[in-house]
Amino acid sequence: GGNDDSKDSGGGNEKEGFKVGMVTDTGGVDDKSFNQSAWEGIQKFGKDNDLKEGTGYKYLQSAKQSDYQPNLQQLARAKYDLILGIGFLMAEDIGKVADQFKDNNFALVDMVVDKPNVASIVFKENEGSFLVGVVAGLTTKSDKVGFVGGVNSDLIKKFENGFKAGVKAVNPDADIEIQYAEDFNAAEKGQAIASGMYGKKVDVIYHAAGGTGQGVFTEAKNRKKNGEDVWVIGVDRDQVEEGMPENVTLTSMVKRVDTAVEQVSKDTKDGNFPAGKVVEFGLKDGGVDIAPSQDNIKEDVLTKVEDYKKQIIDGKITVPGTDDEFKEYEASLK
Amino acid sequence: MKLERFYGILIPILSIILGMVVGAIVMLAGGYNPIDGFDQLFYGIFGEPYSIGETLRAAAPLIFAGLAVAFAFRTGLFNIGVEGQVLVGWMVAVWIGIEFDLPTAIHLPLALIGAGLAGALWASIPGILKAKFHVHEVITSIMMNYIALYVTNDILRHVIGIENERTESVKESASLASPFLQELTDFSRLHNGIFIAVLAALVFWFILWKTTLGYELRAVGFNKSAAEYAGMGVNKNIVLSFVISGVFAGLAGAMEGLGTFQNMTLNASFTGVGFDGIAVALLGANNPIGVVLAALLFAGLNIGGLSMQQIGIPPELIKIIIAFIIIFVASGYAIRLLIEKFTVKKTEAKKVKGADK
Amino acid sequence: MGFLEVLYIVVPIALAYSAPLIIAALGGIFSERSGVVNIALEGLMVMGAFSGIVSALTLSKMGLGAASPWLAMLIAIVIGAVFSLFLAIPAILFRADQTVLGVAINMLAVGLAIFLVRAFYGKGQTDSIPNRISKENVPFLSDIPVLKMFFANVYYTSYIAIALAFVAWYVIFKTPFGLRLRSVGEHPMAADTMGINVTKMRFIGVMISGGFGGLAGAVYATSISLNFSVTTILGQGFLAIAAMIFGKWNPLGAMGAALFFGFAQAISIIGQQLPLLDQIPQVYLLIAPYLLTILALAGVVGRADAPKAVGVPYIKGKR
């Protein structure tokens, strides 16, 4: 945590200097996912600009959804120059607080808020998911791949549809098992779902399920240890470590919240706060990508991935994000 | 009798102090300065109109949840299902708030009544099962919590409609928000719900200690056989108690749906309001004033705890402090013994002298 | 997919899912049979998961390898037992309300565990443990058709849990200790007049419960979640309480109830992947385990009588 000796009673700081703060969602700053990633981005920005943790940059953790607003307000009162809300659940709160504190700059990750003093940072998760879909489609031996989602929602649907599109692009015959755990924190459910899928000869599972995904890794490791040839594709960060020691992480779809956050912080410090704008990070600007750990992917598959990546960046392929877009996309394949 | 009242006040106060002492020790052990920590905590509770507003805002659902648990307790039942009843109440409140277009005078009451009824309906199931089949209410209410979680999510998705995992906001005519209170408290989310919550505490007291129904409910809670002997419908009262408890719980949901959030989000896990309600009820000794005070304490510590993060103290500390406060209150007997030991020693010394003569 | 294939998938999931529940429910039984309500199972599991992961990480670092999760479980048992003193001392010595304490302890466990994780690792959740309890194929047995559903792809901890249920049953119903424990939970004054130390028995009951709770959390953590965070134990303790009541405070009953939960849960999760069941809207599958439990209770099992003196502090000489 941000441990510091100086006391700041939230009543405004006389010292000059740029200050950036973020409010985590309920996952907390160590969620091995986008909260952590965002914090890493801020830390990097802080260090690069010689800011002190606690006074120059800091995070506030939300234990409940109802904590978002007070946390945002705390930072606004303390006259933070840039206040980041992590996670689309904060959209409404950031909108309200932005209205109340018109002089502060806010940024929201993962969702668009239309306010003059709010920048919206969004990602094209579907594009990154497409790439790992390609990997999955080409790696599977059984022609069966799986997707485990946390809670069925528009955001996670982007992961699902991008992934499906990638699989179908390279392996139209592949079966894709889709299941939502309806829970981001139930490792035992993740494990059970994975167990069911692997039991039905699925051999690659892509998860976008947070802590529930932990169970997917557990199941894969157990199976691999017992001689089954199964894989997991991680999400948000490079999850190669989660697959150890059995080395079941095929690759991961990374979402560079850190670079995005760092970028926006830098812009803001330089006086270029993207006020009222939507800043979109896709494959093109490295906002999403396939993880650098690619040792488990075959050479020819990697070539294919590179090929598709180029096509997406060049706009030759538009990756579907919603169910309707996916239907259209699937039709276009035939 | 006077002595009882004295201890009734002394023990909670001592417990709060002792809980803070434990908190200080933990802070020291964790390498934080407890004086700064408490300074920040109290500033976060009382420092500004804003924090007071937020504390009151956070207290409203806790009061309702606490009343819900306490009401059932008073009649000998453990409603551990408040969490689920909060969810359905929240959902129905929001649904009515979105779906209808009515003048405030009708819309808001309708949304509140809807929430209360939804909670009541949900709570009636463990009640009926207990009354009819003697199924232990603790299991059924735990199960009903999970069912509520999944069912509300499903209804949000497929009936009410969501965008980005949340419903649209309730119409202004159904909202508890009060621009006046917000302005007064410097943009806190304080809403009119707090008044309803305090009113509810009054209603709680009135039902149990002033009405004929309350006489019956308490009798059933104390001694089922005697209640049956006296011609009270024991089963009816069990269900009724759950239903009333559920109304309070449903309204706790309405506080969130029509007050704090003005909408409802898909829930990946429980809100925690119901479980906190258990602690609030027990800390408040299942009596309405106690519940209100306990809810304020809870809310204050939680809100104040948020600002402890300003100096890097993790918010978990608040949980530890609250837990110890509850443990100390529960151990009131030990505190009493200690106090009495001091006083009795003196009188005994006198007695011995008297015996010598 | 044939019926047998479905069972080959469902049974191992049910066994894995049930193991921590069985163990925690057994803990609850020891405590409540001695007359102390144990709402604190959730918190005890949190402490178990926490100490299990922290020890497993530390022991792995010390180079203990595959033995580390097993040793970690032993440590979690001890930590759980010690932590249960927060329930035992106020409840037994200070006549504190046991339900109140349980709620407080659940809160304390989460707060303390995360606080300590921050203190130890400087972050809010631990890394994954490198050495875990894995699923195994029991030699020979896992190759026999039909039978293999119980022996292929299973955790040994599931067998341990089931074995513990039998041991607990034997201890509670066959040994002098069990007789005394139950007498203290049914009629402490009678036990007292028979020269049984009520206080001591209740301490033992609660601390055994703490040990079981700790073990349950550690089993979950070292075999399923593999790390510890604030959400690792989220409701399992309450399900264990439900299993305990469902099983009528009998170890074998609780085991049956936990297995039933596991089975229902497995069906509900796998349902989406099965023919026919996949046509059912997901919400019905999600609520099925809980609904089935309620129906089972209302229809078949019916009344469950708790130990008579459970929740009542024993005050010498009070009538």
Place this chain on the structure above:
Amino acid sequence: MEYVIEMLNIRKEFGTFVANDNITLQLRKGEIHALLGENGAGKSTLMNVLFGLYQPEAGEIRVRGEKVNITSPNVANDLGIGMVHQHFMLVQNFTVTENIILGAEPKAGLKIDRAAAREKVRQISEQYGLAVDPDAKIEDISVGMQQRVEILKTLYRGADILIFDEPSAVLTPQEIKELIQIMNRLIAEGKSIILITHKLKEIMEVADRCTTIRRGKYIGTVDIDETMTQSRLAEMMVGREVNFNAEYSKANPQELVLDIKDLVVKDSRGIKTVDGLNLDIRAGEIVGIAGIDGNGQTELIEAITGLRKADSGEIFLNNKSIKNLKPRKVTESGVGHIPQDRHKHGLVLDYSIGHNMVLQTYYKQPYSKAGIMNYGQVMEKAKTLIEKFDVRTPSPETFARALSGGNQQKAIIAREVDRSPDLLIAAQPTRGLDVGAIEFIHEQLVLEREKGRAVLLISFELEEILQVSDRIAVLYEGRTVAFLDPKETNEIELGFLMAGGKKEEVGRS
């Protein structure tokens, strides 16, 4: 003379209240020593001190001449002291054997050696003639058998000094007879006994000596010999003369109030415990039911009062059927009920006496109006009743729990009588009460009769039945097998009929 127990100048305080004030009791070897005193005199307290449950504030205890410090029941057990408590100390869902061996279990390996335990229990029960079923659960056996289990518990531990705290209060006459035989057998085996009882007749019958205490103070110890009489004992106990053999005036029966025809009621296990019962009671008479426990008394009362469904037959009250009405309707039709178990049914112990006084009428004016209670009126009522029936309580606000058993009973009677029911059912109204309290309650019942009420008295005390009833119905296996005039029958005949004997055989037996 050799004393096995000497309790010298014992003082026991509860807070500021002195329950035992300088009491001395000396038990000789091989004697039955009665301990006599009113309710709340401090008898149980004294014995609990001896048994190690309480620590005395002052005084000395010697066992077989040795000064001892009895810090716990364990120590008492080791000294050979066993106690049969006033309120049984039995685990309801344990078997007889389990209850007996608890705390001193024979072992086979890790396991309880059940075979050995059962054998030992059987052996002791044969030796002392205490018939029990070693495998029965306590909750399934009669009170008499439960008491035998209590005695076996002490014998199993090798006690040779036995304390019996009101053992006969809950027993039927037959069982009391057996108990007396058992006590005599124990004495013959060399044991010594302290016996607490309110029944002076028992003292006269079995005791060798009697120690009396009053309000915690020692009054004296006397020999029970030819010169001793019941009235002298009673006088010692209460400090005044007691008229416990009062002759009450003659009844004057009027119109029919209760008429039961061919009633069949099943108990919780589904057994027809009331099986074709006929009974009628007229206004202005007391009908006593004589019967051994378990012959349908409980189910009969429950069926009349609506607490249990009747299977067939009819129950008429004032010519209207009240069969299977809800308890409330029955009450409103004019039935009052002094229940057998005052703690379970009669009172809400955590309610004040005032609250308890309106347990069936709380919803009526003036206590309740439009759903709102008027507690002022409730307390007013309570005050009147407390005064009228001499209920000893600090105030109507006092919790029922804090009252002594006798006063709790008075409160119930006050409440039931005050409602002026046409039919008053009194089930074991004097159980466990001292003679003074019994006298009061009997007077109340007769007073009700004189007011023209029909009274149904159920009691296991034949003496009480004979003394108070105007007519006796003998209950056997769920049927009234005989109606007798108390003037023309006696305990022997009643006992014979209650055991299933036929009326015409009485003379011959």
